[in-house]
Amino acid sequence: MASAAVRVTSWHRLVVYLSTASHWTGQAGILHRLEQHLALTGVSVAIAAAVALPLGLALGHIGRGGTLAINITNIGRAVPTFAVLTLLTLSPVGIGNRSTVIALVLFALPPLVTNSYIGLREVDPEVRDAARGMGMSGWQLFRRVELPLGMPLVMAGIRIATVQVWATATIAALVGAGGLGRLITDGLSSHDEGQLLAGAVVVAVLALIVELVLALVQRRVDPLRRLRAAAATRGVDVIEP
Amino acid sequence: MALPDAADCLVRNSWICGKYLSTRRDIILTDLKQHVILTVVAVAIGFAVSVPLTMFVRRFRRAEGLVLGLTSVLYGVPSVALFAVLVPFTGLSGTTVEIGLVTYTLVIFVRNTLAGLDAVPPDVLDAARGMGMGPIRMFLRVEVPLAMPAILAGFRVATVSTVALVTVGALVGTGGLGQELSDAFSSYFKAEALTASVLCVLLAIVADLLIVTVGWFLTPWRRRRSA
Numbered sequence: 188m189a190s191a192a193v194r195v196t197s198w199h200r201l202v203v204y205l206s207t208a209s210h211w212t213g214q215a216g217i218l219h220r221l222e223q224h225l226a227l228t229g230v231s232v233a234i235a236a237a238v239a240l241p242l243g244l245a246l247g248h249i250g251r252g253g254t255l256a257i258n259i260t261n262i263g264r265a266v267p268t269f270a271v272l273t274l275l276t277l278s279p280v281g282i283g284n285r286s287t288v289i290a291l292v293l294f295a296l297p298p299l300v301t302n303s304y305i306g307l308r309e310v311d312p313e314v315r316d317a318a319r320g321m322g323m324s325g326w327q328l329f330r331r332v333e334l335p336l337g338m339p340l341v342m343a344g345i346r347i348a349t350v351q352v353w354a355t356a357t358i359a360a361l362v363g364a365g366g367l368g369r370l371i372t373d374g375l376s377s378h379d380e381g382q383l384l385a386g387a388v389v390v391a392v393l394a395l396i397v398e399l400v401l402a403l404v405q406r407r408v409d410p411l412r413r414l415r416a417a418a419a420t421r422g423v424d425v426i427e428p
Numbered sequence: 429m430a431l432p433d434a435a436d437c438l439v440r441n442s443w444i445c446g447k448y449l450s451t452r453r454d455i456i457l458t459d460l461k462q463h464v465i466l467t468v469v470a471v472a473i474g475f476a477v478s479v480p481l482t483m484f485v486r487r488f489r490r491a492e493g494l495v496l497g498l499t500s501v502l503y504g505v506p507s508v509a510l511f512a513v514l515v516p517f518t519g520l521s522g523t524t525v526e527i528g529l530v531t532y533t534l535v536i537f538v539r540n541t542l543a544g545l546d547a548v549p550p551d552v553l554d555a556a557r558g559m560g561m562g563p564i565r566m567f568l569r570v571e572v573p574l575a576m577p578a579i580l581a582g583f584r585v586a587t588v589s590t591v592a593l594v595t596v597g598a599l600v601g602t603g604g605l606g607q608e609l610s611d612a613f614s615s616y617f618k619a620e621a622l623t624a625s626v627l628c629v630l631l632a633i634v635a636d637l638l639i640v641t642v643g644w645f646l647t648p649w650r651r652r653r654s655a
Contacts (some may be wrong), residue, residue, distance in 0.1 A: 197516035264585070265632035267592040270625035273609045277618050354506035358596060362613050371512045375599070380516055387512035391505040398504050
């Protein structure tokens with residue numbers, strides 16, 4: 188009985204919070220927090236991709252450093268994001284966007300390196316041999332065979348990294364950074380349940396949308412999928428690699 | 429006499445400080461203990477919930493997409509948001525943190541256990557049936573042992589990520605060592621931040637090694653092969 192009453196008022200407060208125009212505008216408004224969140228995520232993923240993709244793809248092309256890539260992923264899992272954020276904030280880097288972006292980049296690196304490495308390594312050795320036999324150079328092999336075939340896994344890495352960064356950017360609110368997590372921490376500290384729930388719902392729903400959109404992109408970049416679809420319309424069987 | 433001692437690492441706010449460790453020993457140990465309890469309880473409940481879920485999927489294969497999809501969606505909700513959404517229902521409490529932590533372990537356990545059970549070769553099952561084993565005995569004596577490496581892999585991933593995730597519980601006031609991180613941030617206390625961070629990572633490593641050791645005892649046949 189009591190718990191049902193709690194539930195009704197909680198969701199009511201959420202709806203009221205979200206339907207109040209002033210909560211969307213201003214420095215602490217939802218739109219500004221969203222803008223900060225998108226900027227933090229975008230910049231961090233871009234930096235991480237610029238560092239990790241060339242590294243992972245190069246390692247995958249020459250076929251070395253596999254255990255290194257996997258070990259980095261395992262270590263990354265054991266290190267709490269909150270710990271890294273706190274350490275950076277207390278270090279000379281200091282409180283603010285710089286610390287947040289560094290932490291976000293660090294946590295985006297492992298899935299990007301690992302997936303781009305595995306993406307290239309998973310290419311069928313016979314396909315690679317055939318390309319070599321056709322007289323392709325190392326660069327041509329990479330550009331025209333390995334990269335297109337490895338693309339779905341590379342894209343999966345970008346998806347995992349982006350979703351991770353999105354979630355981590357929320358934790359950054361615990362060390363005073365901007366972004367949507369602030370709606371939650373501000374809501375908690377001012378005992379504003381509407382704001383707390385609004386923050387949680389907006390963060391969660393957008394996280395799922397980001398994941399869904401990137402999963403669709405991941406499917407789009409699979410060259411074999413297009414080949415299969417084309418073959419299906421022509422009524423030809425594709426021989427699986 | 430009361431002048432601050434320049435050699436005192438607490439006064440200098442050093443990253444590494446023996447005096448901090450000795451004077452705050454009890455608080456550190458209390459938080460460490462809470463961290464361990466939160467992790468163990470979450471992993472245990474998570475596994476306990478995942479078993480009927482996995483069995484359900486094994487029995488009704490059409491539910492596989494639904495169960496895996498649903499647990500993946502929950503896994504995709506950022507931890508801060510999940511804890512926050514629970515606050516109106518379970519308050520600023522350990523229960524809120526545990527529910528969140530359990531939720532994140534589900535997809536890991538279901539996926540791994542399912543993969544392990546599915547990978548048992550049909551020939552082996554035929555042989556077991558031929559030996560006159562009933563379905564329950566076959567499950568316990570053949571399928572579960574053969575799926576054990578995959579189940580243990582699930583335990584490793586779930587445990588290590590839970591140890592890290594517990595710290596976010598500081599948001600709602602129960603975060604084990606995360607509590608120390610939160611304190612360290614608001615009081616700008618470097619030794620506290622570094623100590624808590626190092627303990628978190630050590631705890632994850634120790635937990636991982638512990639599971640590997642348990643696995644070594646649970647799968648004697650693998651031992652012989654690798655020796």
